[in-house]
Amino acid sequence: xxxxxxxxxxxxxxxxxxxxxxxxxxxxxxxxxxxxxxxxxxxxxxxxxxxxxxxxxxxxxxxxxxxxxxxxxxxxxxxxxxxxxxxxxxxxxxxxxxxxxxxxxxxxxxxxxxxxxxxxxxxxxxxxxxxxxxxxxxxxxxxxxxxxxxxxxxxxxxxxxxxxxxxxxxxxxxxxxxxxxxxxxxxxxxxxxxxxxxxxxxxxxxxxxxxxxxxxxxxxxxxxxxxxxxxxxxxxxxxxxxxxxxxxxxxx
Amino acid sequence: xxxxxxxxxxxxxxxxxxxxxxxxxxxxxxxxxxxxxxxxxxxxxxxxxxxxxxxxxxxxxxxxxxxxxxxxxxxxxxxxxxxxxxxxxxxxxxxxxxxxxxxxxxxxxxxxxxxxxxxxxxxxxxxxxxxxxxxxxxxxxxxxxxxxxxxxxxxxxxxxxxxxxxxxxxxxxxxxxxxxxxxxxxxxxxxxxxxxxxxxxxxxxxxxxxxxxxxxxxxxxxxxxxxxxxxxxxxxxxxxxxxxxxxxxxxxxxxxxxxxxxxxxxxxxxxxxxxxxxxxxx
Numbered sequence: 001x002x003x004x005x006x007x008x009x010x011x012x013x014x015x016x017x018x019x020x021x022x023x024x025x026x027x028x029x030x031x032x033x034x035x036x037x038x039x040x041x042x043x044x045x046x047x048x049x050x051x052x053x054x055x056x057x058x059x060x061x062x063x064x065x066x067x068x069x070x071x072x073x074x075x076x077x078x079x080x081x082x083x084x085x086x087x088x089x090x091x092x093x094x095x096x097x098x099x100x101x102x103x104x105x106x107x108x109x110x111x112x113x114x115x116x117x118x119x120x121x122x123x124x125x126x127x128x129x130x131x132x133x134x135x136x137x138x139x140x141x142x143x144x145x146x147x148x149x150x151x152x153x154x155x156x157x158x159x160x161x162x163x164x165x166x167x168x169x170x171x172x173x174x175x176x177x178x179x180x181x182x183x184x185x186x187x188x189x190x191x192x193x194x195x196x197x198x199x200x201x202x203x204x205x206x207x208x209x210x211x212x213x214x215x216x217x218x219x220x221x222x223x224x225x226x227x228x229x230x231x232x233x234x235x236x237x238x239x240x241x242x243x244x245x246x247x248x249x250x251x252x
Numbered sequence: 253x254x255x256x257x258x259x260x261x262x263x264x265x266x267x268x269x270x271x272x273x274x275x276x277x278x279x280x281x282x283x284x285x286x287x288x289x290x291x292x293x294x295x296x297x298x299x300x301x302x303x304x305x306x307x308x309x310x311x312x313x314x315x316x317x318x319x320x321x322x323x324x325x326x327x328x329x330x331x332x333x334x335x336x337x338x339x340x341x342x343x344x345x346x347x348x349x350x351x352x353x354x355x356x357x358x359x360x361x362x363x364x365x366x367x368x369x370x371x372x373x374x375x376x377x378x379x380x381x382x383x384x385x386x387x388x389x390x391x392x393x394x395x396x397x398x399x400x401x402x403x404x405x406x407x408x409x410x411x412x413x414x415x416x417x418x419x420x421x422x423x424x425x426x427x428x429x430x431x432x433x434x435x436x437x438x439x440x441x442x443x444x445x446x447x448x449x450x451x452x453x454x455x456x457x458x459x460x461x462x463x464x465x466x467x468x469x470x471x472x473x474x475x476x477x478x479x480x481x482x483x484x485x486x487x488x489x490x491x492x493x494x495x496x497x498x499x500x501x502x503x504x505x506x507x508x509x510x511x512x513x514x515x516x517x518x519x520x521x522x523x524x525x526x527x528x529x530x531x532x533x534x
Binding site: 197 | 440
């Protein structure tokens with residue numbers, strides 16, 4: 001479904017140019033859930049933004065659903081590929097009601113039947129029609145992220161790109177959103193590409209993952225190996241170890 | 253723990269009054285603290301950060317703070333005048349906050365900021381302040397202290413910025429450090445480093461630490477004792493090592509809602525909030 005080959009992203013030019021992503025390749029099968037994992041500055045979000053078309057300055061090849069992608073994306077691409085961002089406070093227009101936020105993609109794609117689609121999208125993310133005419137500031141963080149998911153799903157996409165979708169949320173709210181994403185994926189056979197720094201979320205949500213460091217993929221592995229703590233690469237093992245909490249070095 | 257506790261908090265309450273309604277953000281929190289690492293965990297809005305700030309009497313002006321008792325080393329913090337508080341803050345009780353980007357002065361070099369802390373609280377001269385600031389930078393494992401001394405906050409990474417903050421806060425050798433999510437803005441590998449620096453300094457100086465965090469695993473592995481806050485109240489207190497066997501349904505719900513690396517994928521148990529958890533004395 002997603003085929004990325006030798007993707008390179010550079011920012012700036014001349015001597016101050018920064019290579020954020022350096023020759024990254026991976027494939028995600030239809031219906032698969034794949035994670036890009038790494039620390040800040042590893043390039044994981046930049047890969048996602050290049051695939052989504054938010055960042056036009058890249059070289060290499062990006063194929064989605066078998067179609068070669070250029071600098072500009074077609075409307076059909078955006079119907080098939082939608083994205084959910086990290087910050088539910090920044091990704092919804094503060095002066096648009098939920099109704100307008102959800103109606104916009106329907107109008108852009110000329111799908112029609114907005115009324116029924118909006119009602120259904122709200123129901124699917126576990127919010128009733130009572131939320132339809134609220135503004136984002138009248139919603140909690142978890143409710144906002146549900147709206148962001150509803151906005152992505154209203155186009156009935158085949159691929160969902162997720163950029164740290166729960167890292168701004170409390171633990172109990174995170175559990176609800178992760179369960180929702182799991183259910184929607186199963187119901188719709190969605191292909192997921194998830195960017196996160198949290199390995200426990202990868203273990204819950206994905207089948208395979210690629211670990212990134214300094215713009216490169218250092219290891220691609222099955223989640224089963226992650227669960228057993230069996231990583232080939234030293235950096236991956238270090239990330240697994242660090243995610244288990246604090247280890248006190250016992251000395252006299 | 254021997255003798256009187258370093259800090260005693262009894263029935264701490266923090267209210268925000270507006271014309272239309274009153275919000276009670278902290279509702280009857282009480283605990284004592286010795287020379288130990290005490291973790292305060294809870295979700296956003298639980299009152300954990302406000303509790304930390306109230307100990308320094310640094311709540312926002314709109315907050316109304318009352319307590320049966322708020323005493324630090326025999327000093328009544330509720331009755332203390334501004335001058336007494338100024339002498340406590342920084343010198344005997346200090347605080348590290350989440351994001352170094354917002355707590356460092358952007359137009360002063362990091363070294364000068366640490367030296368300033370020493371001159372204000374330690375009563376030392378310029379030259380000695382500089383020398384001790386350099387020693388502090390070394391103590392927080394900064395490799396080239398002399399070079400870093402002359403850098404401005406925007407020139408250092410998040411992890412280094414937080415180490416600079418810790419150096420500054422610990423320079424006057426306080427008795428109590430309040431750390432509010434000190435590593436939440438940092439990557440996991442840097443986080444481990446900052447924690448081990450804090451850990452070393454706490455044990456080598458015999459300092460007390462209040463560690464405020466939303467991260468249960470981190471608190472369970474780092475602290476000696478844990479308070480769990482919910483809706484402005486402490487719903488449970490236990491030894492950090494026993495957190496996994498916590499008894500309050502809120503704590504149990506939070507523990508269950510964590511995804512875990514080694515677990516087989518299954519829907520996470522969702523926390524069902526019981527209104528009774530908000531009631532006092534429950």
